[in-house]
Amino acid sequence: MGKFILSGIIQFVFLIVIQALVLNNIQFSGYVNPYLYIVFILWLPLSTPKALLLFLAFVLGLTLDVFTNTIGMHTSATVFMAFCRPYVLQTLVPRDGYEINQTPGIKDLGLKWFAAYAAMLTLLHHLFLFFVEVFRFTDFYDTIIRVVYSWVFTMILIFIAQYFRYNAEERR
């Protein structure tokens, strides 16, 4: 358990640093800004209590907000995403249900399952975030395009991160 918390904290710090210093500086054509840090919420084990889930999402969003000078913006989006997670898990439940110690990843639940799970939650997060950012529905299609572009890039990064994570686990 202790080892688990420690690796969680390392993940948290690492993702925030990568997001604030590297990914927020990536801008293709002014439209794309991938948000990899939300993979932290995706990776939380299935047995995480729902209240803790919301709380961790809140802390994650707030920490990034401090770095990007947008207090409240990422926080609201990550909390929304954490709120949606149990419902997304419910819709994607495999035929014989989840097992207690499974983690939401490719290794335990398969590539197809993870792709659907990550895609849904990431899209929900991005939609919420970008609309909170502009805070109006004029330029609706402009915002949607930004959501879709960033979404695609975030998904690519999530799969890369997933690969690195398994590599690190196997080496241990």
Add this chain to the structure above:
Amino acid sequence: MQKLIRFIEKYSFFFLFLFFEVIAFYLLFQKNHFQRASFLNNSKVVSGEMYNQFSKLTNYLDLREVNEQLAEENRNLHDRQLKSFEKLYGPNVLINDTIYQQQYFYTKARIVNNSTNKQNNYLTLNVGKANGIESGMGVISSNGVVGIIRNVSEHYSTVLSMLHRSTKISVKLKNNNYFGSMQWDGKSYKEGVLMDIPNHVQISKGDTIITSGFSATFPANIPVATIKSFEKPEGENFYNIHLNFTTHFKNISYVYVIKNNWANEQVELEKKTKDENG
């Protein structure tokens, strides 16, 4: 009562979600108030220091452009040096200069954090109260206007970038002095819009826009943009003008903060007039 408790229990997850969302949105709307609060200011020290270290590293990557900018500025200064002027009349006479008094003072600053892809962009500079920076001062680069100082801590200050939905800068056309206000429409970091130019004015593509000097923030006649395109909307009295910023917001690394020595005098006088005459 029991029903109520059961109801709350059943939807506890949803209520907890609402609770966190309310906090998040409260923070979002109370942003400025909370940034002043000590908790976030303290964490600002951590994030500011981190950005500072990181920008020290990435500064090397921009050296080429910085060198070019510096060389250009040096050329400009050489132009203005006394030795590049020829004396036309006899030997110099000592004159106690009572005609000129310096109004604007410039402070050099390095950008330690910058963004161009948000709807509201900010910059962080490595100068603060200790360097005499105050909220409301103008910030320019060697190419044009960058923004206006917002919050100031001991060693850092944040700048409301030109690329912020609420930044408005008073500008005029260089050719004929008609003035309007320059804003950003949130689309591209290269382009802005110019409002309030009446449609009987002669303008053309490529015209230069300069600061008007009306506000106490920027001196007059700093080039800020050129006209990219314009149209006359039916039934309106003003042009829709699209501008190309002269500042390259993506690759600026050094800027100048402008202190206007007479800013308070102007602001107070204008306020007094407004108050007295409604």
